[in-house]
Amino acid sequence: MENTIGVRKGAWTYEEDKLLKDCINKYGEGKWHLVPQRAGLNRCRKSCRLRWLNYLSPTIYRGSFAEDEIDMIIRLHNLLGNRWSLIAGRLPGRTANDVKNYWNAHLLKKVVAIKEEEKKNEKHKETTMKAHEVIKPQPRTFSTNWLKEKHNNIVSQPILLASNKDDTIPTYHDDQSEIMVPNHIGIDCASSSKSSLGNAPIPCAMSMDSLWNLEEPVGSEIIGSCSSFHEENYNDMEFPNVDDSFWDSNLYDFDSLWDL
């Protein structure tokens, strides 16, 4: 247990900042438990770390948030929730604390208001739409292999893989050796990109939907292997030729995809 008796708390003075800066410049970041002693500071290690990471580090940009940054925060929050460090990782020069504070001070109310508005609109739609009207996805193109296999009665139903190991594009596989049960729809994409995403579980459908809406292609290490989901890939996806009974019997799975 850390001894915090007699340790200084509260706002940092100019002298303390200078001591901490000099210490980090001399020894580098890390080994925070040694920093108070090395710097000659009567502060706990946590306080030193926080002061450096949130205020003193030269990588920090302290200007006001730009429009595109705000937009990115909203989209990433929609995707990741309160994972402030992950969100901040996509915003050069911004700290998790900055992002969190900005969210709580400026964006929370705004987003809540927008969601309320959307809810209202949804309710309005529900009352004006016909009951039980179901819009089914339509086949776009046909896989010749799949049609051939279907003709030979080898494959009875298409299988949606959550992600392809190499290109991460969801594909229907007609090779029985690779068949996965339909329950894999919505599997956690993060499992293949865990190192860069932390432990954030991101259901595939959510990733696809949200990432397409990001302004720039998310081809970075942060989003990891989910980054290959681009709309053009989606358009190239092959949907098998199936009759209505297939959609009816599998509607639950597709519902679960879009409702995430």
Next chain:
DNA sequence: AAATCTGCCAACCGCAGAGGA
């Protein structure tokens, strides 16, 4: 001018996970 309210930001606290002994 003084008191009170509100918003914002820096800092603290507690917890969980990673890694080593």
Next chain:
DNA sequence: TTCCTCTGCGGTTGGCAGATT
């Protein structure tokens, strides 16, 4: 496997500054 230490994260709080009454 268990325990301990260190680190990092997210939620919360304290206090300052500006706005309002």
